[in-house]
Amino acid sequence: MKTIIDELSWRGLIQNKVSGVEQKLKKPTTMYIGFDPTSDSLHLGNLLPIIMLIHFQKMGHKSLALIGGATGFIGDPSEKYNSRIFLSKEILQKNTKLIKNQILKLVKVHSEKIELLNNSDWIQNISFLEFIRKVGKHFTINYMISKDSVKKRIKNKKNGISFTEFSYTLIQGYDFLYLNKEKNCQLQIGGSDQWGNITTGIELIRKKTGKKVYGFTFPLITKSNGIKFGKSEKGENIWLDEKKTSPYKFYQFWMNISDSKIEKYIKIYTFFSKEKIEILILKHRKNPDKRFLQRELANDITKWVHGKEISKKIMEITHILFDKNHKKLHYLDEKNFVSIYNHIPHMELSYDEFKKGIFLIDLLKNSGFFSSKSEAIRAIKANSIYVNKQMIKENILLKKNNIIGMKYILLQFGKKKFFIIKIILI
The missing domain is CATH 3.40.50.620 (HUPs)
Incomplete structure (x- = not known):
């Protein structure tokens, strides 16, 4: 036995x-x-x-x-x-x-x-x-x-x-x-x-x-710098309280586990049987680029910690954000945008501030994407900045025609970092 x-x-x-x-x-x-x-x-x-x-x-x-x-x-x-x-x-x-x-x-x-x-x-x-x-x-x-x-x-x-x-x-x-x-x-x-x-x-x-x-x-689970996750440790932590770590960020943590660790983590952090895990690992090894194990773990543990409804929303948001077809953003309804806004880093901008136009570099700086304009300029030159899923290669002036869903602008840095702006009437 x-x-x-x-x-x-x-x-x-x-x-x-x-x-x-x-x-x-x-x-x-x-x-x-x-x-x-x-x-x-x-x-x-x-x-x-x-x-x-x-x-x-x-x-x-x-x-x-x-x-x-x-x-x-x-x-x-x-x-x-x-x-x-x-x-x-x-x-x-x-x-x-x-x-x-x-x-x-x-x-x-x-x-x-x-x-x-x-x-x-x-x-x-x-x-x-x-x-x-x-x-x-x-x-x-x-x-x-x-x-x-x-x-x-x-x-x-x-x-x-x-x-x-x-x-x-x-x-x-x-x-x-x-x-x-x-x-x-x-x-x-x-x-x-x-x-x-x-x-x-x-x-x-x-x-x-x-x-x-x-x-x-x-074994202790450590951060990338080798320091353990701890309640009193300095630096970024992954909290179970959604007010301290958003469910989206929590989900993305598991999605970003490296292939060198994911086989270990799927055993540690799930209650899947040995037989099921062995099948999942074999499937993952055939196509590691699809991040099959990461998705299984992220779905299971987010559902456990944050509940089925929030987990479902996070998966929907992830699908939208990582879909390469930028045109799909324009067909999202208000409910989708509200869900995205509530679960990823965001800020509000008054329409009066926006109607005259705002340069992309200023928006990137104000949103907290970058600590300085020089960092934002380097990111643009490196073709790492996207506005509403479209690559931007210069410091454009964002205007009314850049708003989607009547009041949103989605910023992206690289493949994984997102920020959404809500334009509001005062």
Whole structure:
């Protein structure tokens, strides 16, 4: 009989693991994964923990999702090169509520029910002295600084690591101890950056109770620059909240996955069977230029995160935007234009501003396509700019005859970057 380890192994979802976990998971086991509420939304990287929760629940185990209402006050130093900015209690409570709703919504789509907990319910009742007597005495400083997350920060001579962040691993270890006692939880799972925190919990339980518990990690999904997707990371992120990352942009992220990664991602981010995925991969390899796997993944995951209706709209918009026949734009109705406007970068321009005409370079600069006119000029000279799907080779003066759908102008830079202008009467 196939076990959860078999299922996760062929999908490439296991990195580090404690010995004996394979045997343990042949029987129903309670596991947990933690989520720190350091932002008001989950992101692409958080999808993997949720996927793990669902896999375990589907295969007869019990999944616990733990929101770090307490640990969020501190912030996990793992994979962080600088100290986190502390969040207020009010913000953390708000974030906790929003993240809880996102987790429950995503799990519900797959008809699975999980138990959701908050570690502030037990951490806030322990005094500092009680904690360091109950937990701190079991770990030497040598053990603590051997953790990769701590070693990296110690090497950062400019910022180092605060005692607050240094203590994070002990609190997470205590969470595992508490859940082991109260929920008979015997397995903790996390991203590969959590290995040090997971083994601290395993060690604490062994020293306090003599019990053997388990843990394993899954690979982190990183950005093109090698940095993990994270709620507190600087730079662009792919959020699950449509107000932070539009569904169109979310869909396009998956469409733009490289061929070198897409076979890995289709296994990780879908619940398709092994047989179905093998068929899809073979089909994709015959005609990789058609991006068949990317489309399958983008459709499936956008539908999961944003719902069937929005997913359908995004696919329709994508078809319109990437259709090379520019004449089709002129036959779109207002409903189509509104949908495009709502899902891609956009701006409004008053008719009074437009009626005298506006030069393309000025429009490109004002729309935010480019930070300077010189960049816009270079793009035009490189034949990379399109207006209403037609290539523009000079700095033309845009007038009334350039408006389509009675009030829209579609700008395009290269093959994938779009921007729509709405002309309005004031």
